[in-house]
Amino acid sequence: MAVIFISRGTMSGVRRLVACFAEHSAVRLVSREELVEVVDRHGELASRVVEQLASADRAYDQFSRCRHPYLVLMRQGLLEQLQGDGIVYHGYSGHLLLPPLPHFVRVRIEAPLSVRIPLTMERLGCDEEAARDYIREEDTRRVRWARFMYGRDVRDPQLYDMVLNLERLDLETVCHTLLHVLESPELKCTEESRLRLERMRLAATVEAGLVSDPRTHTLEVGAQVEDGIARLTGPYLEQDAQEVVREIVLSIPGIDSVEYAPGYAPFLGAIS
Numbered sequence: 675m676a677v678i679f680i681s682r683g684t685m686s687g688v689r690r691l692v693a694c695f696a697e698h699s700a701v702r703l704v705s706r707e708e709l710v711e712v713v714d715r716h717g718e719l720a721s722r723v724v725e726q727l728a729s730a731d732r733a734y735d736q737f738s739r740c741r742h743p744y745l746v747l748m749r750q751g752l753l754e755q756l757q758g759d760g761i762v763y764h765g766y767s768g769h770l771l772l773p774p775l776p777h778f779v780r781v782r783i784e785a786p787l788s789v790r791i792p793l794t795m796e797r798l799g800c801d802e803e804a805a806r807d808y809i810r811e812e813d814t815r816r817v818r819w820a821r822f823m824y825g826r827d828v829r830d831p832q833l834y835d836m837v838l839n840l841e842r843l844d845l846e847t848v849c850h851t852l853l854h855v856l857e858s859p860e861l862k863c864t865e866e867s868r869l870r871l872e873r874m875r876l877a878a879t880v881e882a883g884l885v886s887d888p889r890t891h892t893l894e895v896g897a898q899v900e901d902g903i904a905r906l907t908g909p910y911l912e913q914d915a916q917e918v919v920r921e922i923v924l925s926i927p928g929i930d931s932v933e934y935a936p937g938y939a940p941f942l943g944a945i946s
Contacts, residue, residue, distance in 0.1 A: 675701075675759040675856050675857060675861075675862065676778070676779050676855060676861035676863070677760075677761045677775075677777055677863070678763070678779045678781055678855065678856060679769035679778065679779070679780050679781065680763065680764040680765070681765070681766060681767060681768075681782045682764060682766065682783050683783070683785065683790070684790065684794075684812035685785075685791075685793045685794045685797065685805075685808075685809060686784065686785040686789070686790060687789060687790075687793060687840055688764050690845050691845050691849055692762070694846060695762055695849060695853070698849065698850070698853060699853050699856075700760075701761065702760060703761075704752075704761060705763075705764055705765065706764070706765030706766060706768060708755075709751045709752055709755075712747070712751040713748055716743070716747055716885075741822070742885070742894050743885040743886075743891065745823065746878070746881045746882050746885045747882055747885065747886075748771055749772065749881075750878040750881065750882035752768060752772065753772070753871070753874055754875065756871060756875075757871070757872075757875065759862075762852070767819065767820045767824060769833065770823075770828075772874065773874075775870060775871065776861070776864065776867055777861050777862060777863040777864070777867050779835050779855055779861060780835045780836075781834060781837075782833075782836070782838070783838055783840065784837060784839040785840040785841065786840070787809070788841075789841070790805075791805045791809070792805075794808055794809055816828060817829065836855075838851070873898075873900055876899040876904075876928050877898055877904075878897075879926055879928075880899060880904050880906070880923050881895065881896065881897050883923065883925070883926055884922055884923070887922050889918050889922075890918060893908055893919075894908060895907065895908035895909075895939055896908065896938075896939035897923075902928060902931065903929075903930065903933065904923050904926075904929045904931070904932045905933045906919065906923070906932065907934075907935050907936075907937045907939050908936070908937070909936065919932070919934060920932045
């Protein structure tokens, strides 16, 4: 089965869509909030990034220090969840965390204000004007988030394989459309995709181990893993510092040897 990444706008009805999935299928559902909880186990990192985003354009260096470990830990948490298939992830920009694999499907759910405002009024117990203001502010915040975290406009339709608009389609139609996509033979997770996913997971685990250790948490180190060999790229390190890195990485199950080369740390997509 496929893995579907759903990107949602503010109050676009995705909660109800997720409830539809749960009613009609045994598909495993993973939310952005679940991943944030995992990241927050590392010192409420996600919360700090969100707080600092408001001033990121004026204090980018401070924001950037949180950005790297946040992305590393979110990628690692997401890849742990993706060990399998028949999964639906619903969030804002999770599809930008990972390079595309053949069984990944990126979906954007759009909804007109005529759908979003009543949902917001019901959820928040507010009037129409307050609902409209809330939607506008949240949409702006999410666009800023994707721009600062990934350098992308989350509204760009070219980032998605499907864009489904609730102005013309009801939630049941969207739900059953995506359940059909999950089971499409051409989107089946192949053995090659599983191997690539496992290499990505191991590389992300290596990077997460380094950003989680107080001795190496400030280093921006990229990892590629194949056949038990972790090939690391990062800043120039003296021999004793390299030994610390090797010690941390060799403690990770599945890693048998470590190679370290100074250079620009690659994005995880480089190993796909």
